Amino acid sequence: GAGVSQSPSNKVTEKGKDVELRCDPISGHTALYWYRQSLGQGLEFLIYFQGNSAPDKSGLPSDRFSAERTGGSVSTLTIQRTQQEDSAVYLCASSLGGGNTDTQYFGPGTRLTVL
């Protein structure tokens, strides 16, 4: 079946602009995760959704970052007033139930470049 998809695959933006990144999880997966991969910080957890609720937002680096999930499916990560340090690959993952024995399946990522 179809895996996790993300769009756009690449995004170049100017400092100060807002960006939206989209994630389509595997059909039927109730849990969805956002991670960020950058040269200096490696792979970092950002936020976790169970259904449409986000019980863990602890990884969001600042209040410029927000995420939502609608219909228990698609999620959007929004970064407002982008800064150069936001440049990274943003990875989305989904899992069947969100438990710690559930495998997380990753999408190909969105590469964000802030000029």
Added chain:
Amino acid sequence: AQSVTQPDIHITVSEGASLELRCNYSYGATPYLFWYVQSPGQGLQLLLKYFSGDTLVQGIKGFEAEFKRSQSSFNLRKPSVHWSDAAEYFCAVYGYGNKLVFGAGTILRVKS
């Protein structure tokens, strides 16, 4: 707090040689451990996972890993490396709150 250490940033092996990538974890409870692989420009693909039971787990592409609680290790092995195995490998542990905590990654180069 939970953490994962991958001591080797880069490893180079000859094609056909054996491979071992090291991973050490810090976690208070029973760890759930994973190895993922990332090829350039790609997302993360799961190679194998350990939850419980047999400490030697088999994965895809001929990889295996051994969980050693006494050493807090979960090293990844392959008996004979192929050029297509060149990629970056990440060890991860399930942390509190259902999030994966990743190591820094090991870049594998394969010499022909």
